[in-house]
Amino acid sequence: MIIYVLCLILFCVGLYCVLRKRNIIKIIVGIIIAEYAVNLFFILVAYRQEGRSPIYSSTEQIVNMVDALPQAVVLTAIVIGLATTALLVALAMRIYEKYGTFDITKIRELKG
């Protein structure tokens, strides 16, 4: 329970950074932190008290393995995060090249 709350706080730090900061790199940093928190939360809900990792061994009998499904899902989620990050960084670098700044308050040609 407390561990879930700590994980949530990590998520909120990332979210705060995305919503509040005005520097493009900082926004990317915030998204990365929030992604970490969600991934960690998924692994946390899968943990089993006194559990072992879900890999069989040829020498000993392993009982009480942790849930393998969230681990597989988190692997996918990590890759998705990497893909998004790469795209965001490429966009950020091109924006810097065109505008000469990372400050989003100065990048205001469009008004949504």
Add this chain to the structure above:
Amino acid sequence: MSKEHEKGMSVIVKTITRLTVGLILLYGIYILTHGHVSPGGGFAGGVIIALSFVHLMLAYGKEVALEKLPKGVTSFFESLGALLFLGIALLGFTGGYFFLNFISKGQPFHLFSAGIIPLCNIAISLKVGAGLFAIFVALVLLKFDSEGKE
């Protein structure tokens, strides 16, 4: 990046890189081929392989690395890996199902076991390694003229 980067880093870095880059590559291949018996797998192996080339590039400059793995080759490998993976999936139709594990499962704990899983690992690592290296190269070659400053 800037000019001193193109020439690479100092002699110490270059020497150590020469010693380690092969080991890193080998480790990546180990990780990917043993993905079904030990932790690791195609994705981690592919990233390690990509990192070994990134390492080479950081130490020696982009000319040396691109000589070893030209850009045309990376994008070809990338598409090839993706097609290979989709091909394995479609081959499952021979057994009647998309993504059927149609090869015999073999003996557990051995390298040649688990049907299509090692093959998928190889396809993914090709794709991931080439793809991530391509992203890195694209971002490094991006020059900054900063048109917007004036």
Add this chain to the structure above:
Amino acid sequence: MNPASQIIPLFVSIALAGAFLTSILGKRFKRLPDMIGTVTTFLLLWLSLKAVATVARQGTMIYSVGAWKPPIGIAMVMDSLTSFMLVTVNLVAFTIALFSIDYMKRFTSKWKFYTLFLLMLGGMNGVIVTGDIFNMFVFLEIAFVASCALVAFGTEKQELEAAFKYAIMGTVGSLFILLGIVFLYSFTSTLNMADMANILAGKGTPNIVLMVSVLFIMGFGLKAALVPFHAWLPDAHPSAPAPISAMLSGVLIKSLGVYALVRIFYNVLGMTPFILDVLLVLGALSMVVGVFLAIGQWDLKRLLAYHSISQIGYVVLGIGLGTPLGILGGLFHLFNHSVFKSLLFLNSGSVEYATGTRDLQKMGGLAQKMPVTGTTNLVASMSIAGIPPFNGFWSKFIIIIAAVEAGRFWYAFWAVLASLLTLASFMKVMKYAFLGSLKEKWNKVKEVPIFMQTSTIILALICVMGGLLLWPGVREIFLMPATDAVYNGLGYSASVLQNIF
């Protein structure tokens, strides 16, 4: 296993195979990307029409990937809502692929465009056919990443800025969705949607379902650009190349946003009066705010983008009414909007192709020089404004009737008001762009090439004939089953699970 269900995985794999082939071969053979794009999308359109027929005959079909029975493996589900969405998406995609053959000559690296386009299509088809909630998230991300790159395809200042805004907003939306999925997994210990619905129904409605609902409304609302979350759309949609604007406004926000909302809220979490009210408010708000913002615009594509927000509001309003008639109207309007909004964006692309400007004040009298574009644009404008014989009229009419029938008079009033304002706004477009006297500098303007004309004519014909889908006998095949699938609600899980065992 049902042999007819073998077509389900093809919707994803054909699109992906097309994309991978384009990326390998497209660099060397210059004409090949056009061919692969057109052939692939045509094949998918044909398959989805076939799927409608099959579903009408056999009912819901399940495909278990890798022969693993759900909930152990991933299941793909083909019910009538799925086939309805597949036809909508692939129809628009086909005409857009046709349009792009000539239009994209103005851009460099055509093969990258087609690769990303096919990946986006594959992602959308994946979102629609899957029966697994995490799998839906994965394909949603594919479509989203591809669309981000496509928005920035022109690599100009404003396009990059719009793409970055879109990427940030979309990623935050994805994070909320993923967080919701984690909560659901921990609570039910399954990822299959039918199984999950079954378990959730057995557990009552604790706090957690409410929390997950809020997370999903924020996440999918960001993808669908409902009003408090709409800030990215008016920038992103006009910045993309015209065929992609058509794809984004026409189908992407619907398959990623509205379809996912409908599927999850009606079929998995179970609709509650509270959620219905939230959807109604969001829908009405989008409808009115979108149209008010649209009126003042002079940039043709921006104006169309604001109208997208407004029209999505109609769809969500219809679905939020929760009555069979309202859902029918909402889904029908979803189909109609994807047709006429794609047509409008394609026409704006034609105008830009011929004259090089998007500013309404600089145009004038273009209908004399571009008769096909002028006529099709007239059809689409009347359609979106809700003039009687065209398809837009019927769906708006059904939504308004449904609102009155449900006793929601205020919502009906707002819908009528928004419709009138839409009419005014499109009269402005026709007056400034196509009618009136021809300006001096447009004397040399020519009609656009043949492929572009063909695709707009196809879409215009559908706009004119669209009302026929309500004809008795036709509606029982296409629209009514989709409505039933939504209204059936939690019956979804039963109809899926009985197909497995």
Add this chain to the structure above:
Amino acid sequence: MVELYILLIFMIIGAIIAVEVKDLLSSVVAVGAVGLGLSMAFLILKAPDVAITQLVVELLALIILIRATLKRDLPFSTSGRWYFNTFVTIGFVVFLVLVSVQCFQDLPRFGYPLMRVASTYLREGLMKTGATNLVASVILDYRAFDTLGEATILFTAVIGVLAIVRRKGRKEEGEDVEEEDE
């Protein structure tokens, strides 16, 4: 489990530093520290596959991010007065925390998951797929379709990045622009 709590607190502190520090390079390095902590947390939670992947992905993401921040003439992020935005953000975050804490009570207790579907994987995984690493058996056999999507998303990102970094986006019809990345 004390080490897990310590790691999490370390990660939160790292994250706060990454968010609040003015220097962009320091910020990126702090994110790297958070990622390493996450990798260790995965190891403690018995997820070695995820830990390896997280570690290598972390390295690559750091290299890419540092590439974006190095040698900029704007290494510092400016902070401005932005009261309304701050107010809304903090309100939203506090609301999210309060609602979530209510929901955590409905979840199964930490360390005791439900394991409905997962027990099937653990029981039958080795027999049915032949892979000793059950995570590999889940990602490449039971849920291989997800992995196809994952591979595709990376492919999409690569093509997308290559499309974004093009020097020249538009051309006149008939004009031949040679592509740099061939």
